[in-house]
Amino acid sequence: MKLCMFVFYLSFTCFCAFSQYSHELSYIVGCFHDGTTEVIYDFDGDLALHVDFKEKTVVFTLPSFIHFDTSSYPNIYKNANKAKGICLIIQLDDKLVPESEAPEVKDPPESILYPAEEVLRGVENSLVCFVNHFYPPLANVTWTKNNRPVSEGVFTSAFIPNEDQTFHCFSTISFKPKQGDVYSCTVEHPALEAPKTRIWDVDLESQHDLALDLYCGVGLTVALLGVAIGTFLFVKGRYGH
Incomplete structure (x- = not known):
């Protein structure tokens, strides 16, 4: 090669x-x-x-x-x-x-899988499979949804050079979040002994719980701050300093 x-x-x-x-x-x-x-x-x-x-x-x-x-x-x-x-x-x-x-140089790719925006039930979104630091510029990215191959709504970029003479690319798939759906992107490359797969599952319930925890935490902080300020003003008014 x-x-x-x-x-x-x-x-x-x-x-x-x-x-x-x-x-x-x-x-x-x-x-x-x-x-x-x-x-x-x-x-x-x-x-x-x-x-x-x-x-x-x-x-x-x-x-x-x-x-x-x-x-x-x-x-x-x-x-x-x-x-x-x-x-x-x-x-x-x-x-x-x-x-x-010519030296047989091969660098295996690194890959991560993440949603492009905040995941909301029924709201159109995209998953991004970012593939980086690979050489030669030969990589194939494939997608599955619930263990079934998917090609519709998939876009894969050209190979883009990095400063260290390796390459990166990204592949995206459009989806509407539905509780329990499981997506995966698989990367094939000559430097890999076997294809590398990343998995991402839709878990709207845990995200809702996280949002609720954050809301409650902020509310509790504001309440405690109000109590502290009220106590300070009461003491100051009573003792005149």
Whole structure:
């Protein structure tokens, strides 16, 4: 397996007139020895969009409430095609390290599974399976609901480079919380001896109990604080200091 790659990283820093914070937009091109090319835009560490060469389109991956001018898509795809051409030249260059001399480096992925927002009964939500620190950029993420495979409502991002030359990606599934449902995401990778599975179950009752405990705790704290203030004022009024 050919594992060597080249990554071109171009970063822009911009400052919004309506905000006190600056933002970083990164343009990343990955050239891989298997002939594939990855072109992505990273906005403040989050995947903004990536180019799907198979479908010949640009896939926008930031939340829908963030507006992006889609009229620039043709230019983005055109520039990505140019980058792909450069990758092909590099991949054919005789100066590349021969496959026999390339180190067999493999880093197994870490993964966590968590809800995107607070879980409320009957309210649409998403589960996020975050897969990180893996190399080579070959990972397959699959989902189950109550031990049955699920593909509807699933989105999996492109592979995004980390600073340590490993990669990360995320996969999400849309769901409506129902007491007792059990979800799992399974990650397959060449560095794993066996697929790694994370499990998350819907437990609305315990969440309700936790919310009730927090409410009671806050209420008790406020009540005790009121008693303390009342006692202080009573003593002060009685003794005049």
